[in-house]
Amino acid sequence: MSRPTALSPPTLRDVARHAGVSLGTASKALNRSGTLRQETRDRVRASATALGFRPNDLAQALHRGQSFTVGLISNDSFGRFTMPIMEGLESVLHEAGIALFMCNATDDPARERKHIDQLLGKRVDGFVFTGRRADRRPAPGLDLGGLPAIHVFSRSDLPGALCLLPDDEGGAALATRHLLSLGRRRIAHVSGPEDFEAVRLRRLGYEAALAAAGRPLDPALVHHGPWTEAWGREALARLFLLPHPPDAIVAGNDQIARGLLDGLRGRGVAVPGEVAVTGFDNWTVMTEAASPPLTSIDMNLRALGEQAGRLLIRMIGGESLSGTIRLPCTLVPRASTIPNP
Amino acid sequence: MSRPTALSPPTLRDVARHAGVSLGTASKALNRSGTLRQETRDRVRASATALGFRPNDLAQALHRGQSFTVGLISNDSFGRFTMPIMEGLESVLHEAGIALFMCNATDDPARERKHIDQLLGKRVDGFVFTGRRADRRPAPGLDLGGLPAIHVFSRSDLPGALCLLPDDEGGAALATRHLLSLGRRRIAHVSGPEDFEAVRLRRLGYEAALAAAGRPLDPALVHHGPWTEAWGREALARLFLLPHPPDAIVAGNDQIARGLLDGLRGRGVAVPGEVAVTGFDNWTVMTEAASPPLTSIDMNLRALGEQAGRLLIRMIGGESLSGTIRLPCTLVPRASTIPNP
């Protein structure tokens, strides 16, 4: 009720003095270790709360050689994909008493190197790397001081690396099967630039689903372009130049899908009556604002983040994990494929 | 060339041993403090790099009572508004050698309290609070251990608090003046829910700009509703029920603006020929995908984050700042108001 709380918080020694015991005793009392008389324990506890004592993690970390801290290095400038991942990650780590350092490298290797340096200085227990796209990236400066690392929504060249990614192929197959199950026969695919690995995988999924259903694959129904609404509108125009336009379209992302919907509306084509459309990303501001609302594939990025947290905790615990893990996507049905979802 | 780099990084003592000097000397050599012979200094430096030595920030922090660490507590679940703020903040802090702990409280006071506790344990040097909306919030558990704190895009009741916000009123006035300068005479305002402080301020800015131009204020031209595209479409329908529809609309955000554009297109009204529209937020995925691309007000959230970083650094340095600071918005002209921007 009188110690300096403002400038420097009370130390364990202050608590011990206040309770009239030794330093070691106070430590034992608060760490429920050793054997102490209940009365002593209580007295120390009381002093601790009276003084507003909070153990200094820095000192603990220094002692035990573990900081309960991990660094997250993002190359998405904290963008749309990183956010839900961060959220999941943070929630799992926080639950385990681990705090998260946030760094933004923006695909600049020099910045990344500086961040890693800083984090190593802070003696983080592990690293998480996140990307703007799920493609393979050059190894990050390599020297992580032997600390565990996990790559989420991003891939690494390093042989022992652990990568966590959404199952793009499965997601696209999911969308395609959904349309097939609704009786659609001519399903087109309008996607992003082919130099994205995700684009290639999604196309593979689309093709695999068609093949599995015994449907022919018409190359005239597959188009690649930028990830924009404008491209969606343009692609739609092209598709309707065909002698047999499609009765369904699997879009590579939600923005393209919106462009497609826009084009369909402009032409007076009924959705989903004449043409059904699926998006990809399940970016709610897009899917729910679209008219009609857009059926989309959710990559479950928050779950990806949570899983990353759990795996990293295991690695910090000593397990050594590596390889590439792909987590399943989910289909979220809305009115662009089903009249009354 | 042989010390354990993997499990436990080399310590200053290792460096000293390797260079054949005492611990204190090694410290001086690496911290460019005291007076040392150049030769000694170089030798120590060489050993340090040879061993891959990196000072342990935990030990330093423990010693000097400053951790070079701040905590960011977000109530936006790392959402759209928090992202650019974080980016600016992180970049300024990183430049100053300060690392950023990320916490997500999601408007749950209990979670917030736990996060503050954890951060106090980590001996952060300061706090940043970020909100999902810029309204006043209840004080966060109050006890920040006397550490400096700054509220960005969020307000606090605490008397000594420092709050950093965008100038909503000025932003709306900017949009209105822009339309006036283009010769528009009947300018409507379609915005979000009135219980948002930002909505009230933007409306004030709209009204002030009209008054300053000597234009009458027609209550029939002002509408409030949800922050959605659907509301934008509905509001447009209402406006066109009037005997004299507007020739320009200041929207409360970009989504509403898109709804308005959509409605205008549906009616075959030329934009900006017959009606010009401005958005608010300058959310690029919205503004640039709109057709025509949307003129919008940018709240400069990244700059807000940067400024928050600078101010917090000053507070950590001992200055005591408080009050509410509003940073100016900017108008980004696009084709929804100007034919060839």
Next chain:
DNA sequence: CTGAAAGCGCTAACAA
């Protein structure tokens, strides 16, 4: 110009 030693706040092994 360099070395020795105290101490930041805490834990754990060892004494009492």
Next chain:
DNA sequence: TTGTTAGCGCTTTCAG
């Protein structure tokens, strides 16, 4: 059952 002490890795007097 409780107290004493030696560090964790670093900086900073103060001696030498």
